[in-house]
Structure formats: C-alpha cells, structure tokens
Amino acid sequence: MSDASKTMEDFSYDDVTPMPFNEPKGSLCRIAYSAEYTTVMGIIRAFLSVKEYSERALAATAAAIELNPAHYTVWSYRYDIIKNISESLESDTKRQQYIDEELEYNESVAINYPKNYQIWNYRELLIKLHPNPTPKKEFPLLEAIIIEDNKNYHTWAYRTWLVSYFNLFDEESEINFVNILLAKDIRNNSAWNFRFFLKFNNNNRKLTEEEIEKEISHVKNSISHAPQNSSSWNYLTGIYDRTGKDISELEEFCLEFGSIDDILIEDLRTNDGEDNSDDVEVIVKSVYAVELLSNIYAKEKKAKSLKALEILTEIDPIRENYWSYKRSLLA
Amino acid sequence: MGGGSTLVPANAFKRGGKEILFKYRWFMIGADINVDEASRIKDVEKVNFLLSLLGRKRTVSTRESNSTDYQYENMLQLVENYKNRINFYNDDDTNTVTIKDQKNVENSCHEIYASYVNDDNNNDFPKLAKREHLHFLSKSFKTEFPGSYVVLDSSQTWILYWIANALMLLGVELEEEKEQIAKKVLVAQNNQYGGIGGGEGQLGHIASTYSALLVFSYSENKDFWSQIDRKKMYHWMMTDLKQPNGSFAMHKGGEVDTRAVYCALTVASMLNIMTPELIEGTAEWLGKCQTLEGGFGGSPSLEAHGGYSFCAVASLCLLGDPKTMLSKYCNLPNLIKWSVDRQGGIEGGFSGRSNKLVDGCYSHWIGGIFPFLEAAIQNDNNDSFKGLFNRNGLSNYILGCCQDIEGGGLFDKPGCRPDFYHTNYTLVGLSHCQHQYSFDYKKYELLKDKCLDAAAYCYDVKMLKDDSVIEFCKENMLRPINPVFGAVNGYVEAMRQFYFDSSE
Numbered sequence: 057m058s059d060a061s062k063t064m065e066d067f068s069y070d071d072v073t074p075m076p077f078n079e080p081k082g083s084l085c086r087i088a089y090s091a092e093y094t095t096v097m098g099i100i101r102a103f104l105s106v107k108e109y110s111e112r113a114l115a116a117t118a119a120a121i122e123l124n125p126a127h128y129t130v131w132s133y134r135y136d137i138i139k140n141i142s143e144s145l146e147s148d149t150k151r152q153q154y155i156d157e158e159l160e161y162n163e164s165v166a167i168n169y170p171k172n173y174q175i176w177n178y179r180e181l182l183i184k185l186h187p188n189p190t191p192k193k194e195f196p197l198l199e200a201i202i203i204e205d206n207k208n209y210h211t212w213a214y215r216t217w218l219v220s221y222f223n224l225f226d227e228e229s230e231i232n233f234v235n236i237l238l239a240k241d242i243r244n245n246s247a248w249n250f251r252f253f254l255k256f257n258n259n260n261r262k263l264t265e266e267e268i269e270k271e272i273s274h275v276k277n278s279i280s281h282a283p284q285n286s287s288s289w290n291y292l293t294g295i296y297d298r299t300g301k302d303i304s305e306l307e308e309f310c311l312e313f314g315s316i317d318d319i320l321i322e323d324l325r326t327n328d329g330e331d332n333s334d335d336v337e338v339i340v341k342s343v344y345a346v347e348l349l350s351n352i353y354a355k356e357k358k359a360k361s362l363k364a365l366e367i368l369t370e371i372d373p374i375r376e377n378y379w380s381y382k383r384s385l386l387a
Numbered sequence: 388m389g390g391g392s393t394l395v396p397a398n399a400f401k402r403g404g405k406e407i408l409f410k411y412r413w414f415m416i417g418a419d420i421n422v423d424e425a426s427r428i429k430d431v432e433k434v435n436f437l438l439s440l441l442g443r444k445r446t447v448s449t450r451e452s453n454s455t456d457y458q459y460e461n462m463l464q465l466v467e468n469y470k471n472r473i474n475f476y477n478d479d480d481t482n483t484v485t486i487k488d489q490k491n492v493e494n495s496c497h498e499i500y501a502s503y504v505n506d507d508n509n510n511d512f513p514k515l516a517k518r519e520h521l522h523f524l525s526k527s528f529k530t531e532f533p534g535s536y537v538v539l540d541s542s543q544t545w546i547l548y549w550i551a552n553a554l555m556l557l558g559v560e561l562e563e564e565k566e567q568i569a570k571k572v573l574v575a576q577n578n579q580y581g582g583i584g585g586g587e588g589q590l591g592h593i594a595s596t597y598s599a600l601l602v603f604s605y606s607e608n609k610d611f612w613s614q615i616d617r618k619k620m621y622h623w624m625m626t627d628l629k630q631p632n633g634s635f636a637m638h639k640g641g642e643v644d645t646r647a648v649y650c651a652l653t654v655a656s657m658l659n660i661m662t663p664e665l666i667e668g669t670a671e672w673l674g675k676c677q678t679l680e681g682g683f684g685g686s687p688s689l690e691a692h693g694g695y696s697f698c699a700v701a702s703l704c705l706l707g708d709p710k711t712m713l714s715k716y717c718n719l720p721n722l723i724k725w726s727v728d729r730q731g732g733i734e735g736g737f738s739g740r741s742n743k744l745v746d747g748c749y750s751h752w753i754g755g756i757f758p759f760l761e762a763a764i765q766n767d768n769n770d771s772f773k774g775l776f777n778r779n780g781l782s783n784y785i786l787g788c789c790q791d792i793e794g795g796g797l798f799d800k801p802g803c804r805p806d807f808y809h810t811n812y813t814l815v816g817l818s819h820c821q822h823q824y825s826f827d828y829k830k831y832e833l834l835k836d837k838c839l840d841a842a843a844y845c846y847d848v849k850m851l852k853d854d855s856v857i858e859f860c861k862e863n864m865l866r867p868i869n870p871v872f873g874a875v876n877g878y879v880e881a882m883r884q885f886y887f888d889s890s891e
C-alpha cells in the first residue's frame with residue numbers, strides 16, 4: 057500500500073535545504089510569495105535538482121498544486137514521481153491500484169479547476185501509464201464537468217482523445233451523450249463537432265450511403281426547429297464537403313427558409329421610422345439558407361447568386377465586406 | 388452510461404495533501420431545464436422598451452459631427468440589427484443556455500450603443516482612454532503583485548509581454564524597464580534542460596519562451612540577446628518538443644496543440660534556428676486541424692476555436708506566402724467564411740467559436756487572422772480596400788464595450804473586470820482595425836530560398852485612412868504590429884537580424 061493519503065506533515069524534510077528564489081526585490085511584475093509557497097517550492101526545487109522520486113516529494117507536489125494548480129513544472133515532476141514509483145512496484149495489480157489512486161487525486165483537482173490546462177494532459181499520461189486502463193471509468197467525471205460547463209474545450213478534447221485511443225467510435229454511450237446534450241441545447245457547437253468526429257472520423261469504417269442520408273435528414277430536422285443555428289448548418293455543409301456530395305440537391309431545402317425570387321430588395325431596406333421587420337420574418341428565416349443558396353447558384357445561375365448576396369447584404373450587414381467579396385468572385 | 392442519470396458523488400478525495408472538497412453537488416444528466424419564466428418576460432419588456440426608444444430616436448439620423456459619421460453610422464447599424472434579430476429566433480429554440488447567454492450579452496451591448504446613438508446631449512463617441520490604460524499598465528508593471536497572484540507564477544513571462552506590448556502599442560517607449568525586462572527573461576531561462584520557463588527555476592515551456600522572446604526583443608540590447616543559449620534551445624525543441632507527426636508539445640510530456648506549434652515556429656524564427664528537420668511534417672499536421680466549419684481546432688478532430696485558429700493560420704503563414712499556404716494546406720473559402728462568421732451583428736466584436744459569446748480577446752485571435760486572409764486574396768489594384776471584416780464594428784465593440792474608462796485597462800465584455808491579457812489583445816485587435824497588411828510577394832521571391840521563415844518578414848503595413856472602413860481618429864491610433872508574431876513592428880525583426888548576423 058502506498059502512502060498516498062499522507063501529507064507533508066507526515067514526512068521529515070529536515071535534511072532538505074530549500075532552494076530559494078533569487079529574483080531581486082523591485083524586479084518587474086514580481087509576485088510577493090507567501091512564506092508557505094516559498095517553502096514548498098523551495099523544497100520541490102531542491103528535490104528536482106537531485107531528481108528525488110519519493111512519497112515525501114509526492115506530498116510536496118500536492119501541497120504546491122493546492123496553492124497553484126497551474127504550475128506545469130510541478131505537474132510534470134509529479135508525473136515523473138508516479139511513473140518512477142509505479143515502475144518500482146512488483147506487480148501489475150499494485151501498479152494498477154497505485155495509478156487508480158492517482159487518477160482519483162487528479163479527478164478531485166479537475167472538478168475544482170475544470171478549465172486548467174494541465175489536468176487533462178496529466179490524466180492522459182496516467183491512462184497511458186496504467187497497466188489495465190478502463191475508459192468507462194472516465195465518463196462520470198467528464199459528464200459532470202460537461203453538464204455543468206457544456207462547451208468546456210479541454211474536457212471535450214479529452215473525451216475525443218479517449219474515443220480515439222480506445223476506439224470507442226461505435227459505442228452507444230457516445231452518440232447517446234451527444235443526443236442528450238443536443239436535446240438540451242441545440243446550439244451546443246462542441247456537441248455537434250463531437251458528433252461529426254464520431255460519424256466521419258471513425259477509424260473503423262466509413263458511413264454507408266444510407267447512413268449518410270440518415271445523418272443528413274437528422275440535421276435537416278434540427279435546422280427546421282432552429283433555422284438560424286450556425287452549428288447545424290455548418291454540420292450540414294460539413295457532410296457535403298466531407299463526402300463530396302453535390303450541394304445543389306439542397307436547393308429545395310434552403311428555399312423553405314428564404315425564397316430568393318420572391319424577395320424585393322427594396323422591401324428589406326429599412327426606411328427611417330418605418331418598421332418592416334415583419335415582412336422580413338415571413339420571407340427570410342435563416343441567413344445561412346440564403347448564403348448556401350448563393351453558393352449553390354454560384355456556378356450556373358449567377359444572377360440568382362448575386363441576388364442572394366444582395367439579400368445577405370441587407371439582412372446581415374455586419375458581413376457586408378464579405379458579401380461584396382463573394383460578389384467579386386462571381387464577376 | 389446510457390440515457391438515464393449519471394451520478395458523481397459529492398465526495399472528498401485525499402491524496403498527499405489536505406482534503407480537497409468537491410465544490411460540486413450531484414449531477415444529473417437529462418434533468419429538465421428550469422425555464423426562468425420571469426426573466427424571460429423581463430427580457431421581452433426590456434426589448435420593447437428599447438425598441439420604443441429606438442423608434443423615437445431614429446429620426447435623429449443626421450448628426451452634425453463629421454468626424455464621427457462612420458462610427459455613428461456603424462453603431463446605428465448595430466442598433467438596427469438588434470431590432471431585426473427577433474426575426475431569427477422562434478419559439479422552439481429560445482429556451483437554451485446558448486440563447487439565454489447570447490441575449491444577455493446582446494442586450495448589454497445594445498444598451499451601450501443605444502445610449503450613444505440616442506444621446507441628445509451629443510456626448511462624444513467612445514474614444515480610447517489612453518491615459519487611463521497607461522496608468523493601469525505602468526502601475527502594474529512596477530508594483531509587486533500580492534501573494535494571491537501566485538496562480539500566475541508560471542505565466543510570468545506572459546504578464547511581462549502583455550503589459551510591455553500594450554504599453555508599446557499605446558506608443559510608449561520603454562526606458563529603464565528594458566534592462567529589467569531582459570534580466571527577468573534571462574532568469575527564467577532553464578540552463579539545465581533548455582528553453583525558457585514561466586519564471587525562475589521552472590521547466591522550459593514553449594509558450595513561456597515565445598512570450599519571453601517577444602518582450603526580450605523590446606530590450607534592444609545585444610549583450611543580453613547574446614546570453615540566450617540557442618544551441619540548447621534547438622536541442623530542447625528537437626528532443627523534448629518535436630513529435631513524430633510534425634507537431635510540437637508545450638513542454639516535455641506536455642500538451643500537443645496548434646499553440647505549441649505556433650510558439651515553436653515563432654521561437655525558432657526569432658532565434659534564427661529553423662531547420663528543415665524542425666519543421667518537417669508541420670504544415671501537413673496543421674492542415675489536419677482544420678474542421679468541418681473551416682476554422683482550426685487545437686488538434687485534429689477538435690472544435691474550431693479562435694485561439695487555435697490564429698495559431699494554425701499564423702504558423703502556416705510563417706512557413707510560406709499566404710496565398711499558397713492557405714490554399715495548399717487548408718480550405719481557404721471555408722476558413723474565410725468561418726472567420727467572418729465570428730463577428731456579432733449586434734455586438735460588433737468577435738466570438739471564438741460558433742454559438743459562443745463575443746469576447747474582447749478574440750479581437751486579436753480572430754482579428755489577427757484577417758491580415759493573412761486579406762493578404763491571401765489581395766490583388767494589386769487594391770486602392771479601394773474594404774477588407775473582409777467590419778472594422779468600424781469591431782472598433783465600436785472595443786471602444787464602447789471593453790474599456791474601463793475610469794480605472795484603465797480593457798476587458799472581455801460588459802460587466803467584466805480588466806486584466807493584462809484582455810488589455811493587450813483588445814489593443815492588438817484595435818490596431819488590426821486601423822491597419823492594412825499586404826504581403827510583398829516580390830520580396831518573398833527573393834528571400835524564400837535563403838531562409839525557411841522568410842514569409843514572416845514580408846508584410847507591409849499601411850495605416851487605413853478611409854473612414855468608411857475605419858473611422859480615423861488620431862487619439863485612438865495604435866502602433867502596427869508584425870501580424871505573424873503579434874508584437875509591435877520592428878523589434879522582433881531587429882533581434883532576429885542580430886542572431887542572423889551572429890550565426891554567419
């Protein structure tokens with residue numbers, strides 16, 4: 057059994073001469089470290105210089121992480137200690153237990169500092185070191201953090217890594233997770249991106265034509281519920297990009313959200329004091345639909361494409377320069 | 388896990404330290420979302436109130452102040468867009484966190500813009516509060532940070548860069564700080580393993596090294612410059628950081644992402660230690676990080692994100708000319724689309740991802756992608772340059788929504804407090820608004836066979852004078868930057884020249 061739950065108070069550091077900070081007072085952006093931080097870091101630096109890998113060194117890193125969880129040098133050293141000690145254990149069972157405990161420790165820090173860069177990378181290193189890793193044990197932690205902070209980039213990155221590393225693309229749990237999150241928030245772009253990863257970056261196999269069609273109708277359905285959602289439109293065009301399908305087959309679908317022919321540009325122009333936003337509502341339900349139409353028409357129906365870009369200039373004026381750039385490409 | 392509920396115990400773990408208590412409660416997946424009906428009704432009331440204001444004020448369409456016409460017009464447009472936005476939400480999709488958060492931010496920006504547009508007292512449009520920002524920065528530069536800043540212990544070279552860069556952008560010439568800057572950087576150099584760390588006695592970290600070297604160039608002192616161990620740096624990068632797939636890690640065993648690649652390439656360029664081995668496979672790896680949406684994720688398959696996208700695009704454009712690199716290694720039209728989509732029609736500022744909120748720091752992370760995009764599509768008769776994004780809009784966001792006009796400093800969005808990171812990157816973003824960068828393809832042709840990073844040194848910069856693109860206002864002007872490095876123009880170039888000369 058390791059000394060995992062021991063703190064610095066359980067060890068003696070009498071033989072250690074802490075390495076002091078040499079930065080002179082009055083230097084720029086100097087931090088007035090607390091006495092505790094100075095001592096703990098001094099001990100760690102002394103250990104680092106002689107590469108001591110021991111339980112008391114481990115206890116010192118925990119104390120440092122508690123004071124400053126963003127200290128990558130301390131995390132890196134902690135990993136070296138864990139690696140060193142675990143490799144010295146005589147059986148896989150003991151190694152497994154030792155690393156499991158470390159995963160638990162890491163989890164407690166992750167829950168408190170979910171946006172920390174070091175934690176997830178550290179976890180990845182531990183899983184790689186583990187003699188018998190079980191990815192499913194990771195899910196409760198990931199779910200806890202993602203449910204609370206549903207676009208947390210690092211957590212999604214870690215989940216993506218897990219799926220790749222353990223080849224979990226076809227696990228029910230993964231697509232279910234995405235579906236639950238999208239049911240809660242149809243604009244969760246991280247979930248859409250993860251869905252695309254599961255479906256189209258699958259290491260094991262490519263989707264069949266039938267499955268691709270199913271995916272297309274799924275996203276179309278989502279668009280119908282929220283026509284002005286960039287995530288689902290990007291997903292739709294992403295599928296077409298990835299599979300090389302022809303976007304012109306989306307013309308009908310797009311027209312449901314903005315019928316280009318029926319729109320008079322003059323109607324879109326807002327005149328002083330006159331509120332005609334109601335008219336716009338009837339004819340344009342989605343900027344993205346009109347944009348896609350402009351792309352669909354760009355090859356063979358330039359006049360229509362231009363019209364779409366003109367409409368976009370009116371209804372999405374912040375991107376005026378972009379629409380005029382797109383017009384210049386048609387010339 | 389299935390569709391049911393997953394529970395995480397509100398537990399306490401013990402390991403080599405004091406107890407760390409879960410700050411979290413029990414979580415349940417699939418629990419119903421609480422629709423806060425009251426706050427929704429309040430929202431609607433507020434919208435109606437603002438709309439009534441708008442109707443009244445819209446008659447004030449010509450304002451007798453020539454100098455602020457375009458800024459005013461732009462604000463008016465942002466206000467107008469706010470009114471039209473309701474057309475794009477329907478009952479089905481308004482109850483989500485994304486929409487709730489988005490509406491809050493839209494409301495607070497709108498309130499600010501409407502207060503200027505509807506102002507009968509003819510108050511000035513927001514200007515850059517230079518004096519206050521200078522005060523905020525120089526005060527922080529010299530006074531000691533309290534112990535609570537310890538979480539920034541491993542970001543010390545970053546803080547140094549954020550503050551110094553912001554000061555330089557504002558036009559300050561550093562004086563006695565130069566020597567102190569150089570000493571602080573050299574103290575953070577890891578003499579045992581190579582690289583520069585976040586502070587004294589820390590492991591070399593490529594992002595710390597990047598920020599340290601940017602600010603090191605501002606010291607303009609060859610005696611200090613010559614104290615960087617470039618050999619060790621190169622060895623460290625090749626053995627501890629470079630990955631077989633062409634990417635880089637932040638530090639030994641550290642995370643691998645486009646930020647690390649960007650920092651590695653800029654560091655190698657600044658020190659003139661770039662070799663074909665160092666950059667082997669790098670552009671290809673970066674290309675794999677482009678997502679279905681057109682932006683770049685931190686690594687392949689991850690969501691497109693402003694910071695990672697800037698790093699990927701700037702990296703590609705360090706390795707070659709923008710036209711070639713952004714067509715060969717990525718889908719340029721998709722990248723342009725994703726980048727312009729980041730600008731909020733009501734806020735004017737940039738968001739970092741689809742369906743995320745605007746944030747002042749993306750004025751650089753997204754705004755900083757445009758010099759490359761604009762250079763990639765530039766044609767030679769660009770006398771009527773309009774650019775690809777709405778410069779007056781971003782400028783309105785930065786000046787109107789991100790400034791602490793009393794205490795100085797800039798921030799993320801209305802309601803936030805200023806910090807050094809946001810102060811620097813919003814200012815860099817404002818500088819992007821005010822300048823046009825073009826790529827000197829002729830110069831590049833002459834240089835490209837002599838060094839691998841020639842492209843980073845081929846950008847010409849012009850101050851924009853067309854008010855319809857960006858309202859010219861002398862008080863708001865900032866210095867231009869080198870778009871690849873994100874540092875005030877001229878200094879990194881001089882330092883690299885020094886290393887170039889000393890390698891001969």
Ligand SMILES: [Zn+2]
Pocket residue numbers: 746747748749799809
């Ligand atoms: Zn920010």
